[in-house]
Amino acid sequence: MSRNQLCSTDSSTTNSDQNLDCDVLVIGGGPAGTWAAWSAASFGAKVVLVDKGYCGTSGCAAASGNGVWYVPPEPEAREAAMASREALGGFLSSRDWMQRVLDQTYANVNLLAEWGYPFPTDEEGKPYRRSLQGPEYMRLMRKQIKRAGVKILDHSPALQLLVDAEGAVAGATGVNRQTSQKWVVRSHAVIIATGGCAFLSKALGCNVLTGDGYLMAAEAGAQMSGMEFSNAYGIAPAFSSVTKTLFYNWATFTYQDGTPIPGAGSQRGRSVIAKTLLTQPVYAILDQATEQMRVQMRLAQPNFFLPFDRAGIDPFTQRFPVTLRLEGTVRGTGGIRITDYTCASSVLGLYAAGDAATRELICGGFTGGGSHNAAWALSSGYWAGHYTAKYAHGLGKQANQRQVEAIGTVGFTSGSQHQLNSQEIIEATQEEVFPYHRNYFRNQQGLTESLQRLDNLWQEIRTSQATDDGNILRVREAAAMVATARWMYNSALERKETRGMHRHLDYPQQDANQQHHLISGGLDKVWVKAEELGTREEDRETRRGASALRGLSALKHLASPGVGRQEART
Numbered sequence: 001m002s003r004n005q006l007c008s009t010d011s012s013t014t015n016s017d018q019n020l021d022c023d024v025l026v027i028g029g030g031p032a033g034t035w036a037a038w039s040a041a042s043f044g045a046k047v048v049l050v051d052k053g054y055c056g057t058s059g060c061a062a063a064s065g066n067g068v069w070y071v072p073p074e075p076e077a078r079e080a081a082m083a084s085r086e087a088l089g090g091f092l093s094s095r096d097w098m099q100r101v102l103d104q105t106y107a108n109v110n111l112l113a114e115w116g117y118p119f120p121t122d123e124e125g126k127p128y129r130r131s132l133q134g135p136e137y138m139r140l141m142r143k144q145i146k147r148a149g150v151k152i153l154d155h156s157p158a159l160q161l162l163v164d165a166e167g168a169v170a171g172a173t174g175v176n177r178q179t180s181q182k183w184v185v186r187s188h189a190v191i192i193a194t195g196g197c198a199f200l201s202k203a204l205g206c207n208v209l210t211g212d213g214y215l216m217a218a219e220a221g222a223q224m225s226g227m228e229f230s231n232a233y234g235i236a237p238a239f240s241s242v243t244k245t246l247f248y249n250w251a252t253f254t255y256q257d258g259t260p261i262p263g264a265g266s267q268r269g270r271s272v273i274a275k276t277l278l279t280q281p282v283y284a285i286l287d288q289a290t291e292q293m294r295v296q297m298r299l300a301q302p303n304f305f306l307p308f309d310r311a312g313i314d315p316f317t318q319r320f321p322v323t324l325r326l327e328g329t330v331r332g333t334g335g336i337r338i339t340d341y342t343c344a345s346s347v348l349g350l351y352a353a354g355d356a357a358t359r360e361l362i363c364g365g366f367t368g369g370g371s372h373n374a375a376w377a378l379s380s381g382y383w384a385g386h387y388t389a390k391y392a393h394g395l396g397k398q399a400n401q402r403q404v405e406a407i408g409t410v411g412f413t414s415g416s417q418h419q420l421n422s423q424e425i426i427e428a429t430q431e432e433v434f435p436y437h438r439n440y441f442r443n444q445q446g447l448t449e450s451l452q453r454l455d456n457l458w459q460e461i462r463t464s465q466a467t468d469d470g471n472i473l474r475v476r477e478a479a480a481m482v483a484t485a486r487w488m489y490n491s492a493l494e495r496k497e498t499r500g501m502h503r504h505l506d507y508p509q510q511d512a513n514q515q516h517h518l519i520s521g522g523l524d525k526v527w528v529k530a531e532e533l534g535t536r537e538e539d540r541e542t543r544r545g546a547s548a549l550r551g552l553s554a555l556k557h558l559a560s561p562g563v564g565r566q567e568a569r570t
Helices: 009-015 031-042 075-083 095-115 134-147 212-219 246-250 270-277 291-300 302-311 372-395 397-401 422-433 436-440 444-462 469-494 535-557 565-569
Strands: 018-027 047-050 065-067 131-133 151-153 158-164 169-175 182-192 232-237 252-254 282-285 320-328 350-352 404-406 517-521 527-531
Touching (some): 018 031, 018 169, 031 182, 031 372, 095 134, 095 372, 158 212, 182 212, 212 350, 232 270, 270 320, 270 436, 291 302, 320 436, 422 436, 422 444, 444 469
Parallel strands (some): 018 182
Antiparallel strands (some): 158 169, 158 404
16 A cells, blocks of 8 residues: 555554554653653643553563662762763763753652652662662552553554654554554654664563664654664673673683683673683683672672572672673664654654664763663653653644554565565574674674675565564564664764774774764665764754644644554554
């Protein structure tokens, strides 16, 4: 069906088991998604939140402790906080954005305390608010959004976005994983908060993070940013999926015979670990932690120690084998390009928050788990919710009567005789992104060869369809991973230097002439272009004017409601 063929109410009612209308649809139930939902609802919007898992327990934040970039509003402390990561991130961050995030994070974390989050106190009796325990944090966030009136659809991944005749995003379709019931949510605006992409690497809490939001956004025409900063690997015991790396700051890394590996370390020596793993095993022991620290570590992150306890290993006194698990854009900084302070994407009606959006604006080309990412999630989520509520109110109550269609393509190819083996596609993609010699240590030849194979995978998946409704989610996940890898490697080829976490062996130095962002996009044909620093702040006024025009013209395009026939295949 073409983009201009819009269907009637009957099609929507007949082909979907659940049909909902709202002002704001939030896709994703992690910290960014729940803050977005709470914020939008607090500003008077009717909100629906859909989550691939169970909102409050799925995703990497819910699985463990989260450090937070929480800095009191003291000039010296704020200055030190902003300066601390600028060089590490390749000087691509924005002081303006960092200040906004520090302000909003401080306010939101204090709000968590008002809601009853059990922050511990230090030796002086002052509350310690620089970390959050994932289970308690996300349990509280679920409670708060329900109290605010948000309707939650658990185990209900989104599969396709809906757009109106002008191309503005107007909702989504999906399926309930437990009942196989199809759902349609028509909305004034959509917030993508689906997290990053870890390519099913089995990293803790990351196996629901397959880049689904990237794919849906790109199908609507959205742009990506910073996708070259996507080769983040977390240290983990070789026998475990736990990639919490903080405690490895007190580790000694050794060869199999116990000899320390020169230069190996958790922060600035991780490349040494990766290089060693190419030829032989690496072991670690947390022998640099004092007795008092060992007690505090177990209290701070108890799940870090579960794999060791089950294996009968004392990590403070016994060596254990380690590996590096790819966390991709989850601990990278790339994601959907946001164009202004509202967290809007380059597509009308579509906003992005958390790890689904680029974090370059506060991190440049390097970040890690928690800290800046956690602060960005709750700040960008808050802003996206606030401004989508304003956007929705500007459209008026009749906006959900617009004619719309579902625009998902991959897996919905009508008439294709090729039945796709999604698991083979996933494994083939992993073979291009997991190996250290291809992704961690990049070079022109390796990137080019990987892209040729990834382009072939895309062509295969692009011209196939799912075998049945139960298979469509896996097909979409496979497609999202292939698309993500292609944006990553095309951007990496374009950045002919080493900056942030992007290591290009052919260009091992940082080039002052490449101190810019790289924007990418496209599906069948991927493109990459440079964007000068500061451009997004300038976009704000242009975008504000476009939104105003959109609100004025929306009512002229209202017609009988309908959902495109593609949603019937969900």
